[in-house]
Amino acid sequence: MEQVGERCGTCGEVLGKAGEPCRHCGAPSATYHPVTFIVFIVILAAAFGITRVVVTRFEHRQQDLATRWYDRGIAALQQNRPADAIIDFETTLAYERDNRTARLHLAQALIAAGQGREARVHLLNLYDTQPGDATVNLELARLAAASGRVPDAMRWYHGAVYAVWEDDPVRHRADARLEFARFLLDHNDTTQAQAELIAAAGEMPPSVDMQVSLGQLLMRAGEPRRAMNVFQHVLEVKRDDADAVRGAAEASLTQADYVTARRYYAELTRLNPKDDAAAHNTNLLEMVERLDPQARRLSANERDSRVLSAFGIAKDRMQACPALASALDLQTQMAELQRRANAKTLRADSEAVSAIMDFVYRVEQSAATSCSAGALKDEALLVLAQRGRGAK
Amino acid sequence: MSTPGLRKTGPVRKKYWTTLSRLANASALSLREEQFFLVLAVFIGLLSGMAVVCFRVGIEAARLWLLGSSLHPTFPRVVWIPVVGGLVVAVLVIHLFPRVRGSGVNQTKSALYIYDGYIASDTVIGKFICSALAIGSGQSLGPEDPSLQIGAGLASAIGRKLKLSRERLRLVAPVGAAAGLAAAFNSPITAVLFVIEEVIGRWSAGILGAVVLSAISSVVVERWFLGDAPLFRIPQYRLSSPAELLGYAALGMVGGMASVGFVKMVAYLRPAAKRLPNWTQYFQPAIAGLIIGLIGTRFPQVMGAGYDYMDQAMHGRFTWQLLVILAVLKIVATGLSFSSGTPGGLFAPTLFIGAMIGGAVGMFEQVYFPHLAIPVGAYALVGMGTLFAGIMRAPMTSVFMILEVSGNYSIILPVIVSNTIAYLISRSVQRVPIFDMLSRQDGLDLPSLEEEREMSVLRVEDAMGPQPPVVLSGFETLEQVRHDIAGQNTQNYLVRLASGNWAMLSRATIDTATADSRVPVATLISDTLPRIHPDFPLDSALREMREHPLLPVVHRADSAHLLGALSLDDIVRAYRSTGNHHG
Numbered sequence: 001m002e003q004v005g006e007r008c009g010t011c012g013e014v015l016g017k018a019g020e021p022c023r024h025c026g027a028p029s030a031t032y033h034p035v036t037f038i039v040f041i042v043i044l045a046a047a048f049g050i051t052r053v054v055v056t057r058f059e060h061r062q063q064d065l066a067t068r069w070y071d072r073g074i075a076a077l078q079q080n081r082p083a084d085a086i087i088d089f090e091t092t093l094a095y096e097r098d099n100r101t102a103r104l105h106l107a108q109a110l111i112a113a114g115q116g117r118e119a120r121v122h123l124l125n126l127y128d129t130q131p132g133d134a135t136v137n138l139e140l141a142r143l144a145a146a147s148g149r150v151p152d153a154m155r156w157y158h159g160a161v162y163a164v165w166e167d168d169p170v171r172h173r174a175d176a177r178l179e180f181a182r183f184l185l186d187h188n189d190t191t192q193a194q195a196e197l198i199a200a201a202g203e204m205p206p207s208v209d210m211q212v213s214l215g216q217l218l219m220r221a222g223e224p225r226r227a228m229n230v231f232q233h234v235l236e237v238k239r240d241d242a243d244a245v246r247g248a249a250e251a252s253l254t255q256a257d258y259v260t261a262r263r264y265y266a267e268l269t270r271l272n273p274k275d276d277a278a279a280h281n282t283n284l285l286e287m288v289e290r291l292d293p294q295a296r297r298l299s300a301n302e303r304d305s306r307v308l309s310a311f312g313i314a315k316d317r318m319q320a321c322p323a324l325a326s327a328l329d330l331q332t333q334m335a336e337l338q339r340r341a342n343a344k345t346l347r348a349d350s351e352a353v354s355a356i357m358d359f360v361y362r363v364e365q366s367a368a369t370s371c372s373a374g375a376l377k378d379e380a381l382l383v384l385a386q387r388g389r390g391a392k
Numbered sequence: 393m394s395t396p397g398l399r400k401t402g403p404v405r406k407k408y409w410t411t412l413s414r415l416a417n418a419s420a421l422s423l424r425e426e427q428f429f430l431v432l433a434v435f436i437g438l439l440s441g442m443a444v445v446c447f448r449v450g451i452e453a454a455r456l457w458l459l460g461s462s463l464h465p466t467f468p469r470v471v472w473i474p475v476v477g478g479l480v481v482a483v484l485v486i487h488l489f490p491r492v493r494g495s496g497v498n499q500t501k502s503a504l505y506i507y508d509g510y511i512a513s514d515t516v517i518g519k520f521i522c523s524a525l526a527i528g529s530g531q532s533l534g535p536e537d538p539s540l541q542i543g544a545g546l547a548s549a550i551g552r553k554l555k556l557s558r559e560r561l562r563l564v565a566p567v568g569a570a571a572g573l574a575a576a577f578n579s580p581i582t583a584v585l586f587v588i589e590e591v592i593g594r595w596s597a598g599i600l601g602a603v604v605l606s607a608i609s610s611v612v613v614e615r616w617f618l619g620d621a622p623l624f625r626i627p628q629y630r631l632s633s634p635a636e637l638l639g640y641a642a643l644g645m646v647g648g649m650a651s652v653g654f655v656k657m658v659a660y661l662r663p664a665a666k667r668l669p670n671w672t673q674y675f676q677p678a679i680a681g682l683i684i685g686l687i688g689t690r691f692p693q694v695m696g697a698g699y700d701y702m703d704q705a706m707h708g709r710f711t712w713q714l715l716v717i718l719a720v721l722k723i724v725a726t727g728l729s730f731s732s733g734t735p736g737g738l739f740a741p742t743l744f745i746g747a748m749i750g751g752a753v754g755m756f757e758q759v760y761f762p763h764l765a766i767p768v769g770a771y772a773l774v775g776m777g778t779l780f781a782g783i784m785r786a787p788m789t790s791v792f793m794i795l796e797v798s799g800n801y802s803i804i805l806p807v808i809v810s811n812t813i814a815y816l817i818s819r820s821v822q823r824v825p826i827f828d829m830l831s832r833q834d835g836l837d838l839p840s841l842e843e844e845r846e847m848s849v850l851r852v853e854d855a856m857g858p859q860p861p862v863v864l865s866g867f868e869t870l871e872q873v874r875h876d877i878a879g880q881n882t883q884n885y886l887v888r889l890a891s892g893n894w895a896m897l898s899r900a901t902i903d904t905a906t907a908d909s910r911v912p913v914a915t916l917i918s919d920t921l922p923r924i925h926p927d928f929p930l931d932s933a934l935r936e937m938r939e940h941p942l943l944p945v946v947h948r949a950d951s952a953h954l955l956g957a958l959s960l961d962d963i964v965r966a967y968r969s970t971g972n973h974h975g
Contacts (some may be wrong), residue, residue: 019625035556037429040435045907051442055617058449065461091463119706121769125625 066096073105079123082112100133107139116143134163138176145183153183170205174177178213185220194221201230208234212243219247224254242271251282256387259287287380293357303353304346311341311356313377314363321371324363333359361385418790429560433567433602436550437609440543441572444610445617447520447542451535455696463700470530470688474681474695477529481522481734481790482677489518492735496541498732498831500569501591501838509548509561516545522735529826530695531677532684532725533736536576540587540737543572543610557729563599568590570603571610577739578614580607582793588668593841624703626798636811639764643771644778644810645754648817650749651782652740654723655818655826661731663833666869676732684725686768694721697740702747706772712755719748733953738826742783743776750775773798782814785825785842790815824878848970852933853926855966856945856956863888863954866914873902873913884942885922885958887913891918894944923951924958 002354011179015296037311073088079141089106092099103122110119126136165172177200186194196216204214211234228346231248234241249264258355262285268278291313315334318324337359340343340352363379367374375381406789448469458473459465465473485492490505490517491499523538547568551561566587573585584600584607592599631637667678689696706716728739757764773794781790791832795806824832824840831838862876864887877885877899889893895917905916922936923946936943938959947953 004410037431044435044438047439051445053447054449058453061453061456065456069461087464090704091461095461097625118707118709119711125707305657388687392837 003077022252026299035261046268046364050250051286062095066099066102068093069095069107070099070102071111074103077109077112080112082109085109086113086115100130104135104139111139111143116146118127119143131159134160134165134172134176137163141180141183147229150187157183159165170203171207171210174200174204174210178210178217181217181221182200185217193217194223197223198226208238208241212241212247215244215251217249217250219254224251227251228255240271242268245271246278249278253281253285253383258285258292258383261285262289284376284383287376288383291377291380293353300347301343304343307346307353307356308341308343308361309382312336313381314360317363317367317371317374317378320374321367323370324367327366330363396928397798403751403846405734413745425557425560427798429556429564429602430605432550432554433605434549434609436543436564437566437571437574438608438613439550439614440546440568440606441543441575441610442617443520443546443612444572444575446538447524448535449541450520450524450620451527451697454524454923455530459695465530465688465692467689470695470823471682471685472694474530474685474688475678476681477531477675478523478681478732478734481526481529481877482674483520484518484525485735486673488616489514489516490524492518493733494520494735494830494834495537495737496539496544496728496735497537498834498836498838499541500544500565501827501831502836503544503548503565504562504591505838506836508558509551509563509565511541511545511548511565513545513549514614516542516549517599519735521858523737526677526729526734526736527696529681530684530688531681531729531734532694532698532741533694533734533738534572534697534740534742535730535737536573536739537737538735539572539576540569540680541572543568543570543575543606545574547571562900563592563602566599567602567606570947571606574607575610575614577793578611578620579793580604580616580742581613581796583607584608585789585792586784586786589789590784590841593839608948622797622799623699624706624773626706626769626773626800627634629767629773629798629800629803631802631805633764636764636766636804639753639761639766639771639809640774640806641813642757643750643775645817646753646774647746647749647778647810648782648814648821649744650719651740651779651814651818652821654727654745655782655822655829657723657727658731658817658826659725659822659829662830665731665733666833673733675924676778677729677734680725680728680734681734683728687705687721687725691718691721694725697724698744702772702776705747705751707771708749708751708755709766710809712752715748715752715755719752720747722748738783741781741909742779745775746779750774750778762906770806771804773803774810777807777809781811782818783826785815785818785827787811787815801843826971850966850969851926852924852928852930852945852958854970855933855962856926857962858955858956860886861975864913866895866917867912869910870902870905870907870913870916871909873897874909877902886942886944886954887917888918888952888954889914891969894951895920895925896940896942924954930963930966937963949957 004085017321022038055210069088069092069255073092075319076082076088082388086109089109092102093106096102103126107119107122110122114124120140120235121138123140123143125131127140130136138158141153141160144150144153144156144215157176160174160176161180177196177218181196184190184196194336197214200214201218202389204210215227215230217235217354218224218230228248230243234244235248238244245268249268252258252264262282265278265282265285268275269282272278291306291310293303293310298306318327318330318334319383337352337356340349340358346352346356360381361384364374364378367378367387368382404846443955458477459469480631484891491512496519499511499515503509519538519541523533523535525535527535529818544565547564548561551564551567556564569591570583570587573586577583580666584603587603588594588600592603665672668676684695701718704710710718716898722741722745726738729736730738747875751768751772752764753775754768756766757771758766758956776797777790777794780793781787784790790811791807791923795801795804802832804904825842828838828840828842860882862880862882864873864885866887866889868876873885885897885899887893887897895914899914899915902913907915921940924933924943925937926945941960944954945956945958947955
């Protein structure tokens with residue numbers, strides 16, 4: 001780099017002391033006095049004041065415009081006009097670029113308009129600036145879930161559950177957990193879903209709808225006992241909640257508690273007389289109670305009577321179904337059991353009871369897949385047959 | 393120099409000012425011009441920064457007033473506003489502010505090289521008003537170049553008021569230019585590099601210091617008022633594989649060709665517009681505005697500077713097909729706006745075109761080469777630098793601009809690869825850079841700083857002659873020397889003194905010396921010669937030739953070791969043989 005020393009502005013020679021004229025050409029040395037700097041300061045102060053006024057008014061105008069377009073965007077979103085909402089929120093961001101809420105709403109509008117890729121860009125931008133924003137994490141999880149990116153979705157759902165919810169955190173966190181559990185169940189990850197649901201149960205807000213959702217998900221996750229607790233808790237608060245009653249009935253049925261299940265189905269029928277399924281289930285469970293040889297407080301005679309009755313129903317079923325009628329093994333077994341199917345034998349031989357009931361269940365299960373629909377009695381025996389295999 | 397602000401007043405006031413003046417004179421704050429220049433640079437920076445802040449606000453206010461607050465102005469407003477805006481600007485330019493045409497970069501260079509730093513004050517006002525109106529009404533131009541000229545104009549006015557020396561007055565305009573550009577871009581390094589690279593063309597400690605001070609001051613004040621948020625939201629980027637550079641190389645090729653296309657279009661349109669009858673100049677900006685307005689009915693992104701859309705391109709908001717369309721339309725729109733004589737700059741449109749092309753290339757590669765995991769936002773960012781390198785032909789500025797804007801050093805390799813390729817393509821196809829082309833179209837013979845950069849620097853080793861056959865030691869007697877040099881044609885003889893210094897004795901001195909012939913010739917020597925080395929620039933050695941017709945070229949590690957000798961004839965011969973001159 002070229003080095004420039006202190007040279008005379010006229011002849012270019014090196015100058016001496018400040019204030020002295022040039023030794024070569026005698027040109028006076030230019031000097032600048034403090035009053036010049038005072039003038040500088042005054043001018044700068046005036047310019048600063050003018051600029052301040054201009055910028056302040058400009059910023060107010062920008063803020064007003066941002067607010068106006070934001071309100072338009074919210075209205076468009078609420079009226080389900082995502083295309084208009086996109087334009088409105090983009091305009092908002094043109095006037096207020098750091099408006100996170102507007103950017104989030106823009107992302108939501110883009111999602112609603114089917115532009116997930118563009119929405120993801122905005123959400124990632126929000127995430128980069130504030131990774132602890134739970135709403136952003138949740139939206140990213142939903143996008144990832146919709147695109148089939150399961151690991152990403154799980155990561156974002158975790159983020160949504162454990163990140164910061166500013167507004168009503170208990171409710172939103174519980175909502176996020178439930179949504180996450182639903183996602184896990186949809187992808188057959190029952191174990192992790194159970195863990196999330198159990199955690200959710202511990203911090204669920206007192207919302208009937210959320211509690212019912214929790215119970216339903218627990219049922220899906222194979223936790224009928226916990227689900228039952230949840231439904232019963234709801235019913236303590238709101239006796240006539242049909243969803244809770246239905247859930248309790250299903251949970252009872254899954255746990256083979258037919259008496260309780262019938263009671264709940266009966267209640268469901270009372271709440272909604274047009275609920276044919278509930279009415280049918282009520283009748284079914286009454287039949288189950290009548291046919292169940294393992295019902296509590298049954299006398300030996302009554303037990304034997306039920307076993308023989310079940311055997312008769314199974315025989316009728318076999319005869320009515322051509323597929324079973326031609327099944328040699330079943331026919332052979334039936335013939336063998338026919339000899340033992342009497343009160344005297346059953347009283348003396350307890351194994352005969354088991355053998356006959358196993359045969360009955362086998363017939364009914366085979367008939368359920370191979371034959372036309374049976375009578376209510378057949379359906380009741382089928383329910384009893386599934387008791388041996390655990391929850392439905 | 394008289395004290396500024398002192399004027400004729402009544403007796404009391406006069407006594408007051410006299411007292412103040414005496415105090416000022418006695419004050420230790422008196423500064424020489426060079427020192428004062430640095431202080432002035434800060435002042436210019438602050439003032440230019442505020443001027444540019446007001447300019448940017450003015451553009452936005454004009455846009456809101458003329459086109460409304462929507463980013464998608466409605467029809468017919470989107471069409472007739474650019475037309476009316478063009479008409480008004482044309483009238484203002486033709487009748488009130490004839491010197492505000494163009495971007496402002498060449499006008500600042502003209503001030504430096506032709507008009508001794510003079511930029512008329514009304515140019516500043518005119519540029520402010522006309523550019524704000526033009527860009528605000530939708531013309532496809534940018535605010536940066538006008539900001540550069542506004543800063544330069546302010547600096548020129550201040551310099552004239554302070555009665556700076558001619559040398560300083562010439563240099564004060566680039567100082568203001570750097571301040572204006574730095575505030576417009578919110579990037580001091582970019583502004584400094586651009587002014588050094590494209591306006592001044594040389595690195596000098598004195599001017600560099602002033603330029604840097606003014607740029608920093610300007611950015612400080614700009615951020616004070618408008619915040620320090622960057623122009624764009626830059627996506628995160630990390631170079632994950634060297635193979636990614638191939639993609640950026642492809643971007644460089646596409647960008648280079650697009651640069652050439654844009655420059656050639658301006659090269660054709662601008663003189664064609666000038667050849668039309670004079671009365672058409674009233675309507676040329678309006679016609680450009682009409683075409684842009686019609687484009688804007690479908691693609692409003694093309695209107696104005698377009699920074700919001702560059703930001704969206706960097707975040708994958710558009711499909712690659714739309715990006716290509718926007719790039720092409722922006723090239724057309726900017727060419728029309730600029731060629732019609734509408735005041736406004738090329739920086740922002742260049743970045744816009746680059747962002748669109750970069751995004752398009754990135755998305756195209758993303759679709760057809762999905763395994764490369766192309767970050768589209770990074771391509772848009774690099775694309776901006778690529779087009780800047782190809783169109784503006786300021787390679788260093790283009791690289792540092794992207795680094796400064798992104799704050800991400802890992803982008804440097806892709807930027808260098810892409811920018812270099814675009815620059816080389818642009819250079820090989822379009823020999824004359826755009827600013828040189830524009831100045832020649834205007835009939836101005838400004839120095840081509842690109843050509844100057846590429847001129848080879850002659851050094852002493854390129855010109856020096858061999859060691860002279862006779863080199864005296866100073867101990868020889870006059871009689872001996874006269875004997876030794878008898879019969880030789882050499883006029884000057886080098887003398888190696890015992891101290892390691894060198895001196896020279898002319899033949900005339902030896903022949904006409906009246907001293908005793910037995911005395912050593914060293915007694916005839918009055919001063920020593922400056923030492924030069926083979927790597928010295930030849931023009932530095934030329935400065936030393938004023939008093940010494942022959943200079944010793946010595947080894948840097950041993951000043952007594954003579955490598956050769958350099959005469960004025962040697963220098964002239966060297967310059968003639970390389971042909972380094974302006975044609």
